[in-house]
Every structure is written in C-alpha cells, then in structure tokens.
Amino acid sequence: MCSLDCLPFELLHLLCLYLGASDVLALKAACKKFHLWLGNSFWKKRVLSRCTGQFPCLAGKTVDWISCAIEREYTLELFGPTGHSVRFFQQNGSSPGIDAVHIPPDHSDLLIVGDRGRTITGFSFGRLLECGKWDQVFSDGRTHLGWIWTIKSINDNMVTGSWDGALRSWVITNTDLVLNTSYKLHAPVLCSSFLDTNVVAASAFLLARVIDLRLSPDQQSRCLAVRHQKAILCMDAPNERQICGSKCCADRNLVELHAGGDQWSSSYNSRSSLSSLENSDLGYDQGFSDPLTMLSSLEDTHGSNQPADSSAVVNLSSGDQVVLGGELPPISTGEELTASPSPVQDSPYRSGMVLYTGSDDHFMSGWDLRNPSRPVVKHQFVNYPRKMSLMDNSELWVAEPPNRIHVFDIRRGALECVYTNELPGWVRGFGGLEVTPGGVYACGLHGTVDVFHPTKPIIPMNSKPIAEHIHGSPTCMAYSQGILTVGAGDGSIYLWTSKDKMKSTVDSG
Known part of the structure; x- marks a missing residue:
C-alpha cells in the first residue's frame, strides 16, 4: 500500500486542492516533508483560485496566505453561491432603535447592543444559538443619558460613547458589566477606537480626544486632542488590530508553523476562536438614523472657527476648556503632507501610535499622536467619510455616501486611494462597513446587507444580498470570529453565522 508521503509532489498538491483548509493544515503538521511542500506558494494558489478579481488590492502587499485561505473559504461557505449561513432575527425588540453593536474579541460569547433608549444590553450567543x-x-439603562453611538473593547476594558457627551469605561465579563469611570467630553461621542490596551480615542464633535483609562478625570486634567473643522464621524487605529488580533475566524495568532534544521513545531486551532443632555432637551425626533442630521444643528452651538490643524489640550475634570497648541499656517489639501512639527515634549504616546479620523468636513486625516498639531496625511472626499474599517495594518477601506467604497494604501505612512467602487442601487449611504481578508460586509440605509469579495473590483459573493428591504434602516454592524450582526433603526437585530459555529459556541458554553 502506498502512503501519502510516497506520492509525487504534483499529485499531493492536486489532492490537497480538494481538501478543506483545516485538513490540509493537519496534513502539513504530519511531517517535515509535507510542511515544506505545503508552503506559501500552495496557499497563495489556493486563495487566488477562489478570487474573482485582483487580490490583494494593494500591489506588493505582504499576505499571510494560510490565514487568508482559511478565512476566505469560511466566508464563501457562509455567503457564497452555495452558502449555508443561519439567520437569527429579533424584530422590533424592546429598544426604540439601535446605533451600536459590538462583539468583544475576548468575550466572543457576548453580543453587546447600545440603543436610543439609553440602554446597554448584553446577549449570550450560546443561549441564542442553543434555543433561539x-x-x-x-442590561444598564441608567448610566447614559442619551443615545448610545459607539461601543469598543479590548481585553476586559470596554468603552461606550453617547449623545450625552460622556465616554464611560467599563469592566466586562461574560455575565456582567461594571462601570469603572466616566469622562465628560461635553459633546456627542459618535465613534471611538482603542490605541492600546489602556488608551482610547473618542470623538467629541470637532475633536478626537485621547484618554488614558488608567487615570481618573481629575488625574487626567489635561487631555490631548486633534481637531477637524466639522464633526468627526468615524475613526480606526492600526494599533487596535495588533492588540485584539484579527476579526477573522482564522486569526493569524492561531496559526504558528515554524520550520528550521531538523526540528520543527506546528500548532493550529482548527476551530476558530473565533452634560446630561436628553433627546427631548435637544428637540430631536426618534426617527433620525444618521448623526449628521442632528449634528448640523450643533454647528452654531460649538462653533467651527478654530484652526482645523491644531492640537488641543482638554480639561476633563472641569468645563470644556480647550487650550490650542499653537496655530499653524494653512496646509494644502493634497493627499500627503510632510510632517513638520517637532514631537510633543514628554509625549505619553508610544512610537507608532496612529489614528485615522473621518469628518463631515470632507476630510480623512492620519495622525501621528506624538505630533498631534497637524495630520501627517489627508484625503479629501466629494461628500464625507462615513464608515471606515482596517483589513490589516496596510489596507484601509472607507465608505462614502451614497454608494462609494474606497481602498487606501496606508503602508509607510501613506494615505493613497488605490481603488474606488460604486455600488449600484445604494442611494442613501451606509450604516456599517466591516472588512476582513475573507469578505467585505456592508449595510446600507436603504435596507440592504451584502457581502463582497475583498478584491479589485469588489464583487458580491452571491447573486442576491443576504438581506433586502430591512425596515427601520440598518444603522450599525459588527463582525467577529464567524458571526455577523446588524442593528436597525426600528430596534431589530439580525445575526448570521454557521451551524458549526452554533455547535462550537453551545459546546464551549
């Protein structure tokens, strides 16, 4: 009888193309010969054979082909032409509307929802997938005093931002949520992003403020901020991906295949680990689904006549005291700027701490927080950047209303738009955008949720969107480790996952 290790190299490769990725990885771990034969060239060929366009979108980009192959195949199994995703749906829940959904990377059994009833609610995927x-x-409905717009977490730290002008820090477990600290930012908090495990950036109308969660508001009396000319609507940070790992099923941290000399080791987890302003005070109707409608009325209140490219120091322990870091001459509107200011003295922010912000002023800016007085790079849109999502630390995807998705190369400090795609039929803008090497997940305010190939051009994975004509408009989205969830303006929640994910979640619970 002929054993597998006696097969010719070409025949083994052909055989492996018909095996699942997890089976090939098990075979790769069987002996050093297979480990060497099933190298990057095999996985690259496997990924490209399943692509309908150019992948990756960036020329010369370094790709982890093993992780990419696992994620691409998992996504196609869910949402491809023969996809078998399972959908769960809660129609018109107890909430009057949902603007934030989040799946904590380190508590992946939880779905956390922030709504217009000022309530933060945690649901268990295990219970949902087991009994529906x-x-x-x-549930906490007493802490925030306005609509909840943003929820982010790293490890056991979680922050929530609200229309009430406060950023609140929490300690999260699988069964409870404990309030830690509240920071008064004195303007609606629409978006946030962790810069490291203890430092978070949060929007406060024109500003993006940087807060060290280890310090109380009194201890942190002077808080660094960067500024736009109008409201900041979205942000993301490459540092957050380094800390949390990938949102993918095949987290690259789960795949470690080393070879050297006569000794080699292989480890692989084939199961994926994976201000107290009230709405009535402001006179806003519950029917609004986009912050721009409401923020437009705040222009006169907060003003926008300060220099857009000046750093600010904010006092969090008292009123909204802003000390400008020095006015700078106007900067060009080109896509790249030369970094000119000297580093901030005694900057608490480590080397490479980067933040990308998108604003209603039509600009997306990239900031080196050691030099916060002006952005290092900028890009101007016809409309404005509404949502952004990092595929990795090289590739940034941005949604621009009503129907454009842009791909940016952010390697070596650049912010270069390498590709723009227009989605036919998308006429009202975006409620959410999430990008992984496996797929591009997008929801539109016109009622559609769809999954695309992460290629140039982006092409839908299936002939029809995974959801159409959602009432109440899809207003927010989260994807993590094999689960896609969407919140709508009428309080409904939609969730897609696989039967295997359901079983593994129930078993682990």
Whole structure:
C-alpha cells in the first residue's frame, strides 16, 4: 500500500486542492516533508483560485496566505453561491432603535447592543444559538443619558460613547458589566477606537480626544486632542488590530508553523476562536438614523472657527476648556503632507501610535499622536467619510455616501486611494462597513446587507444580498470570529453565522 508521503509532489498538491483548509493544515503538521511542500506558494494558489478579481488590492502587499485561505473559504461557505449561513432575527425588540453593536474579541460569547433608549444590553450567543431566545445577560439603562453611538473593547476594558457627551469605561465579563469611570467630553461621542490596551480615542464633535483609562478625570486634567473643522464621524487605529488580533475566524495568532534544521513545531486551532443632555432637551425626533442630521444643528452651538490643524489640550475634570497648541499656517489639501512639527515634549504616546479620523468636513486625516498639531496625511472626499474599517495594518477601506467604497494604501505612512467602487442601487449611504481578508460586509440605509469579495473590483459573493428591504434602516454592524450582526433603526437585530459555529459556541458554553 502506498502512503501519502510516497506520492509525487504534483499529485499531493492536486489532492490537497480538494481538501478543506483545516485538513490540509493537519496534513502539513504530519511531517517535515509535507510542511515544506505545503508552503506559501500552495496557499497563495489556493486563495487566488477562489478570487474573482485582483487580490490583494494593494500591489506588493505582504499576505499571510494560510490565514487568508482559511478565512476566505469560511466566508464563501457562509455567503457564497452555495452558502449555508443561519439567520437569527429579533424584530422590533424592546429598544426604540439601535446605533451600536459590538462583539468583544475576548468575550466572543457576548453580543453587546447600545440603543436610543439609553440602554446597554448584553446577549449570550450560546443561549441564542442553543434555543433561539434573545435572553439578556445584563442590561444598564441608567448610566447614559442619551443615545448610545459607539461601543469598543479590548481585553476586559470596554468603552461606550453617547449623545450625552460622556465616554464611560467599563469592566466586562461574560455575565456582567461594571462601570469603572466616566469622562465628560461635553459633546456627542459618535465613534471611538482603542490605541492600546489602556488608551482610547473618542470623538467629541470637532475633536478626537485621547484618554488614558488608567487615570481618573481629575488625574487626567489635561487631555490631548486633534481637531477637524466639522464633526468627526468615524475613526480606526492600526494599533487596535495588533492588540485584539484579527476579526477573522482564522486569526493569524492561531496559526504558528515554524520550520528550521531538523526540528520543527506546528500548532493550529482548527476551530476558530473565533452634560446630561436628553433627546427631548435637544428637540430631536426618534426617527433620525444618521448623526449628521442632528449634528448640523450643533454647528452654531460649538462653533467651527478654530484652526482645523491644531492640537488641543482638554480639561476633563472641569468645563470644556480647550487650550490650542499653537496655530499653524494653512496646509494644502493634497493627499500627503510632510510632517513638520517637532514631537510633543514628554509625549505619553508610544512610537507608532496612529489614528485615522473621518469628518463631515470632507476630510480623512492620519495622525501621528506624538505630533498631534497637524495630520501627517489627508484625503479629501466629494461628500464625507462615513464608515471606515482596517483589513490589516496596510489596507484601509472607507465608505462614502451614497454608494462609494474606497481602498487606501496606508503602508509607510501613506494615505493613497488605490481603488474606488460604486455600488449600484445604494442611494442613501451606509450604516456599517466591516472588512476582513475573507469578505467585505456592508449595510446600507436603504435596507440592504451584502457581502463582497475583498478584491479589485469588489464583487458580491452571491447573486442576491443576504438581506433586502430591512425596515427601520440598518444603522450599525459588527463582525467577529464567524458571526455577523446588524442593528436597525426600528430596534431589530439580525445575526448570521454557521451551524458549526452554533455547535462550537453551545459546546464551549
């Protein structure tokens, strides 16, 4: 009988093309010969054979082909032409509308929802997938005093931002949520992003403020901020991906294949680990689904006549005291700027701490927070950047209303738009955008949720979107480790995952 290790190299490669990625990885771990034969060239060929366009979108980009192959195949199994995703749906829940959904990377059994009833609610995926019931694990409706717009977490740290002008820090577990600290930012907090495990950036109308969660508001009396000319609507940070790992099923941290000399080791987890302003005070109707409609009325209140490219120091322990870091001459509107200011003295921010912000002033800016007085790079849009998502630390995807998705190369400090795609039929803008090497997930305010190949051009994975004509408009989206969830303006929640993910979640619970 002929064993597998006696097969010719070409025949083994052909055989492996018909095996699942997890089976090939198990075979790769069987002996050093297979480990060497099933190298990057095999995985690259496997990925490209499943692509309908150019991948990756960036020329010369370094790709982890093993992780990419696992994620691409998982996504196609869910949302491709023969996809078998399972959908769960809670229609018109107890919430009057949802503007934030989040799946904590380190508590992946939880779905956390922030709504227009000022309530933060945690649901257990284990209970939902086991019996189909949306049982609440915890709920807090007393802490925030306005609509909840943003939820982010790293490890056990979580922050929530609200229309009430406060950023609140929490400690999160699988069964509870404990309030830690509240920071008064004195303007609606629409978006946030962790810069490292203890430092978070949060929007406060024109500003993006940088807060060290280890310090109380009194201890942190002077808080660094960067400024736009109008409201900041979205942000993301490459540092957050380094800390949290990938949102993908095949987290590259799970795949470690080393070879050298006569000794080699292989480890692989084939199961994916994976201000107290009230709405009535402001006179806003519950029907609004986009912050721009409401923020437009705040222009006169907060003003926008300060230099857009000046740093600010903000006092969090008292009123909204802003000390400008020095006015700078106007900068060009080109896509790249030369970094000119000297580093901030005694900057608490480590080397390479980068933040990207998108604003209603039509600009997306890239900031080196050691030099916060002006952006290092800028890009101007016809309309404005509404949502952004990092595929990795090289590739940034940005959604521009009503129907454009842009791909940016952010390697070596650049902010170069390498490709723009217009989605036919998308006429009202975006509620959410999430990007992984496996797929591009987008929801539109016109009622559609769709999944695309992460290629140039981006092409839908299936002939039809995974959801159409959602009432109440899809207003927010989250994807993590094999689960896609969407929140709508009428309080409904939609969720897609696989039967295997359901089983593994229930078993682990």
